Amino acid sequence: MSAIPTDGGVLRESLLPSAEKREKLRKTRMFRDALSRYGVGSGGIGVIFALALIFLYLFYETLPLLKPVSVEQAYSYALPVDETASPTLHLTVDRFEEIGGRFAESGAITFFQASTGRILSSVRVPLPEGVTITGFGRSETRKSLFVYGLSDGSVLPLKVDYDLTYPAGVRVITPRLSYPLGEQPIRVGERENDDEAVDYSALTIVEGRGGYVVAAGTREGEIAMALFSTSTSMLSGTVEIRRQDFRLPALGKPVRQLLVNESLRNLFAIDEDGVLHHFDIVNRGNPVLVETVALTRPGVDVRVAEFLVGSRSLIVGGSDGSLTQWMLVREDGGNVQRLALIREFRRHDAAITFIEPEHSRKGFIAGDESGTVGLHYATSSVTLKFLKVVDAPVERLAISAINSMALVEGRGTASLQVLRIDNPHPQTSLSGLWGKVWYEGRDGPAYIWQSSSADDAFESKLSLVPLSIGTLKAALFAMLLSTPLAIAGAIYTAYFMSAPMRKLVKPSIELMEALPTVILGFLAGIWLAPYIENNLPILLIGLVIFPLGILAWGFAWSRMPASLRNSVAGGWEAAMLIPVVIVLGWIAVTLSPWAELAFFDGSMRQWLTSVGITYDQRNALIVGLAMGFAVIPTIFSIAEDAVFNVPKHLTQGSLALGATPWQTVVGVVLLTASPGIFSAVMIGFGRAVGETMIVLMASGNSPIVNFSIFEGMRTLAANIAVELPETAVGSTHFRVLFLSALVLLAFTFVLNTAAEVVRQRLRKRYASL
Incomplete structure (x- = not known):
């Protein structure tokens, strides 16, 4: 090996690292290079892996939004009836989906186990001697508030409450009737002869901010209303009821259906021709007819109309199977509100016979004459599911407060069909998240994010735009x-x-x-x-x-x-x-x-x-x-x-x-x-x-x-x-x-x-x- 010159002369070969030492140094350098290379590479792969995990976790939490809606006919059982076996006026299901209720024309209310149909109890509406039930009306489903029309021209409001007790740590639900305006029937409207019998063709009751409103329509086209306000004495606990009666301009045609929104500002009367008469009832002493609206196209009859939860918009079912949503909209930013058609849903193959709104969302379930039930959602403007349930027209529907069970009764059938529904996120459609949506209370379609409100009937607005x-x-x-x-x-x-x-x-x-x-x-x-x-x-x-x-x-x-x-x-x-x-x-x-x-x-x-x-x-x-x-x-x-x-x-x-x-x-x-x-x-x-x-x-x-x-x-x-x-x-x-x-x-x-x-x-x- 040649010598290496230095300032001090010649560096001797013995001072250089030995071959064994040089090999060791080379291996050390190679190890460090490999460690650096693989360390940096592992870090990069780790970053990519972490990002992938974040993406997968977000997708996992989002995936339920893409889950398809499921509606299945779970089972059926004999229709729970009382000894008279009279026709059904209404069906209900409690919020825990344990107890169902059947209101019969005889005045009997039968409570039964929703899963089996086993009768739990039966109560009868207290009627005066010799008086029969001639009419029936209800408020929103979530209110459990009903009104019976009686043959002597009076009406009897009542409410169904479910008391919860937990003896031995087990939940027990006990249905109970209450009478918010007293157990004695009352008369609606001021008449010259209070004993006159009235054949009510339409009834409704509403619990609003100003109290209770009971409205009644007759086959002669007359509409009477009574506003009841209640106050409770702090000392004695007695309830004082004050009432105000007034009449609306006569329609001149039989009244088929009455609807009053919970703000107690508007009344909608539908006559036998399917024409809606919109009254402004803010001034109780002088109700004003705002407009008359044809809810369907010529040649199509209006079969049923119901408020969505919150009573801000109206779902109308036609004889051609059509379903439309109508809403009060201010004209040019003014104070006058008029009904406007804001959306249509996928049509059924037969005439609509019944509409049942959901309790806490803007969805509803509709039945038709072919025995088919359709699940629809208003905000996203989609029809989620159709299911053939019975071989007869759908007579009555009931849906639970948590929207996972529905009861279906066919006309002339002696059984109840139980549906299981899996529909947790109906409003998250592509159009609902990224398109303009016409929300209730708005003058037109818009991109809006408003996820919460103090109102129980609030329509969540979840536009990501x-x-x-x-x-x-x-x-x-x-x-x-x-x-x-x-x-x-x-x-x-x-x-x-x-x-x-x-x-x-x-x-x-x-x-x-x-x-x-x-x-x-x-x-x-x-x-x-x-x-x-x-x-x-x-x-x-x-x-x-x-x-x-x-x-x-x-x-x-x-x-x-x-x-x-x-x-x-x-x-x-x-x-x-x-x-x-x-x-x-x-x-x-x-x-x-x-x-x-x-x-x-x-x-x-x-x-x-x-x-x-x-x-x-x-x-x-x-x-x-x-x-x-x-x-x-x-x-x-x-x-x-x-x-x-x-x-x-x-x-x-x-x-x-x-x-x-x-x-x-x-x-x-x-x-x-x-x-x-x-x-x-x-x-x-x-x-x-x-x-x-x-x-x-x-x-x-x-x-x-x-x-x-x-x-x-x-x-x-x-x-x-x-x-x-x-x-x-x-x-x-x-x-x-x-x-x-x-x-x-x-x-x-x-x-x-x-x-x-x-x-x-x-x-x-x-x-x-």
Whole structure:
């Protein structure tokens, strides 16, 4: 082996590592290289695996939304009847699906075991001597409130309650009749002869905010109403009932059906021709006929009509098997409400005979003359299932409060059919989540997110469009602020700034990323939003004065004597702008009140309102400023590294060929660094899309669909953070929140994939430089 020369002479061969030692060192290096290679590879695979697990978990929680509806005929048993075996007026099922109830024309109410048909008890409505039942009406199914019409012209309201007891820890349900207006029959309307017998052709009873309303219609077309209000004495506990009777204009035709909504503002009377007469009954002493509406097309009879839960919309079944939904809609934003046809459902093959609404959702079950039962849902405007149940027309239907059991009675049959229903998420159709939906109480179809309300009959509105638009809106305004500032700052820092100053600026900006976003959101919502609201002209003045002022300073600096300019070391010119920016900011703040007086009549906020621009204190502008401040360090750091790492021989070659530094930046540096700059922008955009706390605290959290800079928004991430802790596990709301998380994950995945494709193409294109 040849000797190795050193300063001290010749290094002897004995001082070199032995062959065995060199082999050991080689193996150590190979082990370390392999460890690094496989460690980095395992980490990458672990990240991919973790993302896949997140995706699978979100999909697992969302999957029940895609589960098809199931309606099965479970079993049947003999119709539970009393000794008279009189026809059925009505069927009920309690909320625990343990006890069914059958109301008979004889006045008997038979309670039976819903699973077997075994009779548990039978009670009889207390009727005066010699009086028979001639009519029957009911309120909403969830109220369990009924009214009997009697042959002497009186009516008897009653209610079915289910008492719960737990002897020995076992639930026992005991049905009980109660009489909210007393056990004695009452008369409705003021008549000259109170003993006159009246043949009521239509009856209804409603428990509303103002008390109870009982309405009765006759075959002569007369309609009478009585309003009962009750009050309980705090001392004696006695119940005092006050009543007010009044009559409506006669229809001139027999009244087939009466419906009163629970607000006690509107009465709908359907005559024998199927024409609906809409009365405004707000003024009890002077009811007004608002309109008459043909509910079906010519040649089609109205067979049945029922309110959906909440009595805000009406489902109408026709003799041609049609099912339509009608709703009160304000005309041109006025005070007058008129019925409007808002949707149609899939038609049955035979005439509709019975409609039974669900207790707590906007769904309903309908039966027809062919013995087929159809399950429909109003909000999503879908027909979920058809099932042939009996070989006779469907006479009566009952559905439980938890919507998983239904009882079906066929006309002339002596048995009850029991249906098992699995329909947990009927409103989550594609059109319901992503399309415009005409919700109850609205003037037209719209994209709305409103998941909860204090009203038990509330129709949940779960459109993902406002949240998706809000996510894009927040990210867009944040990027409009952060992208130009971060990229311009990165270029200047990496290429023009002196090394000592760069060592101060770059770590300082990167340190901004360590600021907790909750602090930024707090400052934006508590301090920045009110300040901007009270000083709006600052924004307009700043947009003009800062660019022009900086350009003016740059031009003035270039015209200063060379001796003065040379006194500032190269790359430190940016420090000269610090006092300039401070002065320009002071000028903008000082001019703000003067500009507000001169151009906006003293209040720019009020001026915006007067020209039709809505201004929310916490809006997209505030979110853009706060989130843009949070995103700047991410974009700056990655873009600065990309620009700084452009090979020096490229920039030096460009300068050597006579190009100016600015020409070198535009023609060489930006092109070479474009893949890194693009990656910085995309990573910043992803950061803005997933931001939660700033949007939560500074946006107002309004799920609206627009891109107005002066209005707020609600993003997918912020909505999940707000509502997930409050929702019931396994509910539709819970599943839709997980679906929104899946949408957010898919959106960022697609965005990052597209960004990587573009980055690779840019890298390939400019690799030859």
